Amino acid sequence: MMADLLIRNARPFGGPPVDLFIRDGRFVAVTEARSAIEVDAAGQIALPGLVEAHTHLDKTLVGMDWFENRVGPSRSDRILADRKAKRELGIDARRQSARQIMQTLPYGVLNIRSHVDVDTEIGLANIEGVLQTREALRDLVDVQVVAFPQSGMLQRHGTLELMEAALRAGADIVGGIDPASIERDPVRHLDVIFALADRHGKPVDIHLHEPGDLGAFCLELILERVRALSLQGRVMVSHGYCLGMVDPARQHALIEALAAERIAVMTVGSPSAPALPLRLMRESGLVVASGSDGIQGTWEPWGNGDMLERAKFLAQRNGMTNDADLAETARICSFGGAEGIGLDDYGTAEGCFGDLVLVPARTLAEAVAQTPQKRTVIRRGRVLVRNGEPTGDLPAIE
Amino acid sequence: MMADLLIRNARPFGGPPVDLFIRDGRFVAVTEARSAIEVDAAGQIALPGLVEAHTHLDKTLVGMDWFENRVGPSRSDRILADRKAKRELGIDARRQSARQIMQTLPYGVLNIRSHVDVDTEIGLANIEGVLQTREALRDLVDVQVVAFPQSGMLQRHGTLELMEAALRAGADIVGGIDPASIERDPVRHLDVIFALADRHGKPVDIHLHEPGDLGAFCLELILERVRALSLQGRVMVSHGYCLGMVDPARQHALIEALAAERIAVMTVGSPSAPALPLRLMRESGLVVASGSDGIQGTWEPWGNGDMLERAKFLAQRNGMTNDADLAETARICSFGGAEGIGLDDYGTAEGCFGDLVLVPARTLAEAVAQTPQKRTVIRRGRVLVRNGEPTGDLPAIE
Structure with missing residues (x-):
């Protein structure tokens, strides 16, 4: 069983900060964690997977x-x-x-x-x-x-x-x-x-x-x-x-x-x-x-x-x-x-797939205009890239 | 007196590799160095200051x-x-x-x-x-x-x-x-x-x-x-x-x-x-x-x-x-x-000011298309930036 993922203080599309919770690969209402991994988004801009x-x-x-x-x-x-x-x-x-x-x-x-x-x-x-x-x-x-x-x-x-x-x-x-x-x-x-x-x-x-x-x-x-x-x-x-x-x-x-x-x-x-x-x-x-x-x-x-x-x-x-x-x-x-x-279940609403990109920018416009590189990338509740660095989980390719 | 600067194996505008020599702030024919600092360009593309x-x-x-x-x-x-x-x-x-x-x-x-x-x-x-x-x-x-x-x-x-x-x-x-x-x-x-x-x-x-x-x-x-x-x-x-x-x-x-x-x-x-x-x-x-x-x-x-x-x-x-x-x-x-x-003495020919940018790319076209960031920047024979990192010589600004 995969651990839940709790992302604190993220700003979806530059809006107000929220906590986001991913269980079994999908966003769900924030709830009691089983064994939750936490990611502190520190106010970063959150977008669903690009x-x-x-x-x-x-x-x-x-x-x-x-x-x-x-x-x-x-x-x-x-x-x-x-x-x-x-x-x-x-x-x-x-x-x-x-x-x-x-x-x-x-x-x-x-x-x-x-x-x-x-x-x-x-x-x-x-x-x-x-x-x-x-x-x-x-x-x-x-x-x-x-x-x-x-x-x-x-x-x-x-x-x-x-x-x-x-x-x-x-x-x-x-x-x-x-x-x-x-x-x-x-x-x-x-x-x-x-x-x-x-x-x-x-x-x-x-x-x-x-x-x-x-x-x-x-x-x-x-x-x-x-x-x-x-x-x-x-x-x-x-x-x-x-x-x-x-x-x-x-x-x-x-x-x-x-x-x-x-x-x-x-x-x-x-x-x-x-x-x-x-x-x-x-x-x-x-x-x-x-x-x-x-x-x-x-x-x-x-x-x-x-x-x-x-x-x-x-x-x-x-x-x-x-x-x-x-x-x-x-x-x-x-x-x-x-x-x-034609993707199904796309977005950060409850029920959607737990995919997220965190972008270190003050506003959504800054994220677009400056395209900061040190992003955090989450797929189905698994952190694949943290602050621009791939996590150990990624496969090596030729 | 400033040390001479010898840049080895640079490719001006993507051409064949050459050595470039800067004395007293200007490119001169490669000659006996007094106390030359050497930079190995390792075949990088060389451009005069942008x-x-x-x-x-x-x-x-x-x-x-x-x-x-x-x-x-x-x-x-x-x-x-x-x-x-x-x-x-x-x-x-x-x-x-x-x-x-x-x-x-x-x-x-x-x-x-x-x-x-x-x-x-x-x-x-x-x-x-x-x-x-x-x-x-x-x-x-x-x-x-x-x-x-x-x-x-x-x-x-x-x-x-x-x-x-x-x-x-x-x-x-x-x-x-x-x-x-x-x-x-x-x-x-x-x-x-x-x-x-x-x-x-x-x-x-x-x-x-x-x-x-x-x-x-x-x-x-x-x-x-x-x-x-x-x-x-x-x-x-x-x-x-x-x-x-x-x-x-x-x-x-x-x-x-x-x-x-x-x-x-x-x-x-x-x-x-x-x-x-x-x-x-x-x-x-x-x-x-x-x-x-x-x-x-x-x-x-x-x-x-x-x-x-x-x-x-x-x-x-x-x-x-x-x-x-x-x-x-x-x-x-x-x-x-x-x-x-209207700049005078611009370029890498002898007599021109000793300004140079080294770009780590295989060809000039790749330098333009991919704009590699880890450049080396030389002005008047002084290395200001080496492989993308400012040297200690640069002034702090607000």
Whole structure:
């Protein structure tokens, strides 16, 4: 039997200090402890486990040789370079996914949705590697696996069958990719992935970089399919740049329609991509999640996977500096992500899973703006990281 | 007599390893040491002292209570809030400027141009405070002081006389601010500040946030005055958002004209402001510098003043991920800044000042992308910071 955990003097989302009590892996009302371990939070800011709603665990080069990036600027240059690098660098998806997870754990990232490449060159190797890591690290973090046709599905025969196999092997979600600019046939691509999701009873997560009115048209096609298949609450649109590009009237109409069908939108707030209207999206009731996208890979050389820093980036991209706005971006990187990827029992209320990140900051806004590193990370009532230092319980990885 | 300093196995800008020798505060050919102190750089990347070409040393709240930001979104909301905060929070420009300088020293920031407020409420207090800090810390860092009419000059009678007094007190540069949107009279504002610069033989540095064609018109007015007064190489335009907003033909023409008159442009690469076309600007021969702008103040709650991280932000804002592009942004934050603010004898060539930052990274691109923290900082041949730890030589500050 695990000891109870009593966290004293923590401030959830920067609110008044409270004591939090975790028994059998869940928050419960503070009660007589059996043999309680105590953590003095000393007034630190408490957040439920941070949610990484969009990354690529199979693509990171963390811990490998420096990759000299000579890649051209277009998305297809990058997809080609990515596939070439996978071959030449021997990126081991099992090892690399474990490295990324262990790197982001001390930040308090306890829930991860990862897109994982499926294509006719690598087959299911990356899916299998990430699934092995998920199993090996299941006591530390929850991982959702999206079967992701990075190189296209209609474009590369055999990929659809591999997608099917990935779902049978344990992938949780059907991924899609730019139905027009990459797949060259938006209707057919969307028909194929929605049929796959319907057949397997799985959610959908679509990379949609399509710009402006082309992107808006693709969103309309997605909306039609969500309505037809009653997939409300089961679909996420990742990036959705078009929402930051179309005229205000169309922008408003699309956001309202997405909210009505409970389609979540994931944005990383990239400084070089169109900014999504975060405030309007949240006010419209749209579920907004965020993610790091790839970190330290062939696409981009930077990134650390800290979802509290991501909240800062979202604010910066949107020109938000107000404390209240920073609290909103922190919500996107926690509750927004949780709702977007469909987590149950998330939060610090009684009955929720006993996951917590303590951040040494005076206010929630300071936590976002300064992203202090010496955090304490608790999962299911077990202290995994204390003041930035992993506890002895953590497994060694390669 | 100071001991010579021999730095072995350093890689300037990521090039082949060399030994560097500093005697009497300057790089000289490697020669017989008198009593040389040796630093083993172990193949680290070497950069000359990083150049902060645009900050506000008198505005940072580093080390003070958390400022709850409830400020509205417009620039005039922020100027008002800034002036109110100065009164109510008692921001001591001498103390705060010292704190910021000491915070950024371990990053290797050895040259700083700071705008310092001059207005009818605070008078010369901030100028005097920053000048005191400059004197107190002169053995650590070079500081240039811009007399900056943050609240307007035409708009607030008496400011011009204070600007004159600031220059007599030791300010080095005449500052200007949005001649149209804040000063409401672009021609008269520019005439006044250029006359001031001409009368005192000082350079000019103008905050120009004016958008689109309004900003382009202001740039034309600046160009006319630089030609008329032969101020080539003596004027910097800070921000210059309009360069990222006008149509390509006008953009090209303006960039060529600025390059021809040797007017430098400073950009911070803010994620929420228009992106300047860095590649085109550099290819046109325009001098491009960068800066942190205010850090941890009433305007923005974040920022650490690391000019190597700033190189990363510039790349990110411009969608650059290539190693060669990252090297370019590192140049902007070193040589670009040095040329932009008019530093003499800058660099690692023989005869230059013996200033150096050693960064533990495998390549220059990795240094930019990952911004390692355990740097070694050398100024005029003296080791100030070793592997991220200040040496005993550094003065204590409040």
